[in-house]
Amino acid sequence: MGVGGLVSGSLLLGGFVAGLVVGSLYGLAALGLSIIWGILRVVNLSHGALIAMSMYLAYLLTVMHGVPLLASILLTLFIGFVVGVVAYYLFVHRVLGGPELASLLSTFGFGLIILGLLELKFGGIARTLPVESSVIEVGHVPIMTIQIIGAIVAAAIAIGAYVLIYRTWFGRAVRAVVMNQEAAALMGVNVTKILMLTFALGVLFATTAGTLLALAYSFTPETGSKYELYSFTIVVLGGLGNPLGSLIGGMILGVAEQLTSIVASGSWGPLVAFLLLIIMLVIKPTGLFAKL
Amino acid sequence: MTAILSVERLHTGYGKIPVLWDVSMQVEKGSITALIGSNGAGKTTTLRAIVGIIPAWKGRIVFAGEDVTKLPSYRRVEKGIVLVPEGRGIFPQMTVYENLLMGAYNQRARQKIQESLERVFNIFPRLRERLNQKAGTLSGGEQQMLAIARGLMALPRLLMIDEASLGLAPKLALEIMNLVKRIRDEEGLTILIVEQNVHYALNIADYAYVLETGRIRMEGPAKELAENPEIIKAYLGVH
Ligand SMILES: Nc1ncnc2c1ncn2[C@@H]1O[C@H](COP(=O)(O)OP(=O)(O)OP(=O)(O)O)[C@@H](O)[C@H]1O
Ligand SMILES: [Mg+2]
Numbered sequence: 001m002g003v004g005g006l007v008s009g010s011l012l013l014g015g016f017v018a019g020l021v022v023g024s025l026y027g028l029a030a031l032g033l034s035i036i037w038g039i040l041r042v043v044n045l046s047h048g049a050l051i052a053m054s055m056y057l058a059y060l061l062t063v064m065h066g067v068p069l070l071a072s073i074l075l076t077l078f079i080g081f082v083v084g085v086v087a088y089y090l091f092v093h094r095v096l097g098g099p100e101l102a103s104l105l106s107t108f109g110f111g112l113i114i115l116g117l118l119e120l121k122f123g124g125i126a127r128t129l130p131v132e133s134s135v136i137e138v139g140h141v142p143i144m145t146i147q148i149i150g151a152i153v154a155a156a157i158a159i160g161a162y163v164l165i166y167r168t169w170f171g172r173a174v175r176a177v178v179m180n181q182e183a184a185a186l187m188g189v190n191v192t193k194i195l196m197l198t199f200a201l202g203v204l205f206a207t208t209a210g211t212l213l214a215l216a217y218s219f220t221p222e223t224g225s226k227y228e229l230y231s232f233t234i235v236v237l238g239g240l241g242n243p244l245g246s247l248i249g250g251m252i253l254g255v256a257e258q259l260t261s262i263v264a265s266g267s268w269g270p271l272v273a274f275l276l277l278i279i280m281l282v283i284k285p286t287g288l289f290a291k292l
Numbered sequence: 293m294t295a296i297l298s299v300e301r302l303h304t305g306y307g308k309i310p311v312l313w314d315v316s317m318q319v320e321k322g323s324i325t326a327l328i329g330s331n332g333a334g335k336t337t338t339l340r341a342i343v344g345i346i347p348a349w350k351g352r353i354v355f356a357g358e359d360v361t362k363l364p365s366y367r368r369v370e371k372g373i374v375l376v377p378e379g380r381g382i383f384p385q386m387t388v389y390e391n392l393l394m395g396a397y398n399q400r401a402r403q404k405i406q407e408s409l410e411r412v413f414n415i416f417p418r419l420r421e422r423l424n425q426k427a428g429t430l431s432g433g434e435q436q437m438l439a440i441a442r443g444l445m446a447l448p449r450l451l452m453i454d455e456a457s458l459g460l461a462p463k464l465a466l467e468i469m470n471l472v473k474r475i476r477d478e479e480g481l482t483i484l485i486v487e488q489n490v491h492y493a494l495n496i497a498d499y500a501y502v503l504e505t506g507r508i509r510m511e512g513p514a515k516e517l518a519e520n521p522e523i524i525k526a527y528l529g530v531h
């Protein structure tokens with residue numbers, strides 16, 4: 001550390017880059033929360049548990065069943081999407097359009113089930129994935145190559161989601177459903193299918209982010225709740241349902257967290273997120289970017 | 293004459309509350325048929341049941357010889373049953389162009405978007421000039437035109453229009469009515485209209501049904517109904 005509390009410029013540069021890298025993963029996780037919230041009007045309180053689930057799925061496949069890393073990542077994502085589809089019908093479909101509390105309770109309950117199963121099978125010990133990756137240093141801050149790849153993948157997915165929503169038939173149907181569900185049905189849109197796919201896509205984004213985060217960080221069943229808090233912050237920062245807003249909001253949070261960990265300590269991350277959340281809610285509760 | 297749409301002894305309602313009792317009606321191919329009746333009679337409910345937004349409790353809906361009663365609305369749209377809803381139901385934050393594309397959402401219509409656009413601009417030239425405007429910022433008349441144009445983009449075989457003239461100045465309402473008639477005359481499209489303004493409706497329709505508190509009270513050729521003393525008294529308001 002810098003002498004007498006001074007932090008060198010290159011360390012700050014390193015922290016900045018590391019923040020962008022990890023922040024794009026936070027952004028992808030938040031996007032999962034954001035599209036479900038923005039489009040189904042459901043605050044998915046199983047979000048963090050689903051992130052944790054994906055981490056343990058990848059762990060189960062690689063460590064306990066010896067599946068090669070890339071294959072187990074892809075398998076995890078596939079399972080994540082299927083879980084999203086099933087969870088939609090079990091926990092979301094029937095509470096749509098009902099009182100807000102119904103969907104909060106039902107997704108919260110679903111999250112508790114996931115967390116209970118994870119505790120039961122894996123206990124609370126921190127786990128890591130067996131990842132071998134070269135490390136590059138940016139201004140004395142080490143960043144794993146695989147994290148950089150993960151960040152690029154996450155950013156590409158967020159941009160892809162933007163294109164999907166604003167430039168395709170599927171996306172137009174999604175926006176139509178948001179604006180006027182009955183009118184969308186009158187255009188021949190299968191509204192239930194659109195809502196189900198949107199939910200599954202949201203879960204897929206969350207589990208993708210979880211899997212990519214697990215490549216670089218250790219995790220316990222509780223880890224998901226930290227990323228859930230981050231996701232809420234980012235949704236408030238970036239605006240509801242806007243993929244690019246989520247990505248940029250994630251990067252802002254990532255940079256804030258990494259810089260804080262350089263000048264103070266890594267454990268300050270959630271506090272920083274919370275502060276950002278409160279500041280945003282006070283000065284611009286609608287987010288920095290337009291919503292969907 | 294063959295009926296493209298046949299509603300047979302339809303019962304339906306909302307929740308447990310019945311709204312329609314034993315409604316039967318036929319729409320002849322290539323005709324303009326009007327469904328008239330006072331506020332709350334169940335006209336909108338009838339159209340929503342025909343397109344499948346609400347289910348039929350009893351009875352059948354037969355379209356082009358096929359029983360569609362159990363089909364979800366998106367399948368019925370695919371078959372060509374298209375409703376321009378009361379209140380227009382345009383997508384306000386989408387542009388006029390995106391609204392038109394949404395009209396052509398069904399697979400059959402997607403194949404013909406360019407032709408459909410030309411056809412729609414021919415009828416509603418004003419929309420061409422406003423393609424990139426957000427639909428929510430259009431005037432009421434323009435929104436109604438967009439709603440009908442969007443319905444045409446779906447390549448309907450039966451176009452149902454709920455209250456096309458609602459909230460429009462008389463001159464504009466008349467213009468829209470004449471456009472509806474023109475669409476039928478030029479393209480032979482079958483049209484079912486619901487209208488508050490019974491005078492307008494009977495003027496362009498070939499045949500009409502009168503709905504009162506959920507039941508069909510009267511039916512007949514529009515010209516005859518227009519001269520029927522009961523209709524004149526109840527709906528055409530001689531002062
Ligand atoms: N979504 C709904 N839920 C419950 N009841 C409804 C609903 N929509 C309509 N109704 C009721 O059904 C009855 C028929 O309504 P409907 O909208 O079909 O009438 P309408 O003939 O179209 O009237 P208007 O000329 O005012 O448009 C009314 O008593 C109305 O209150
Ligand atoms: Mg009505």
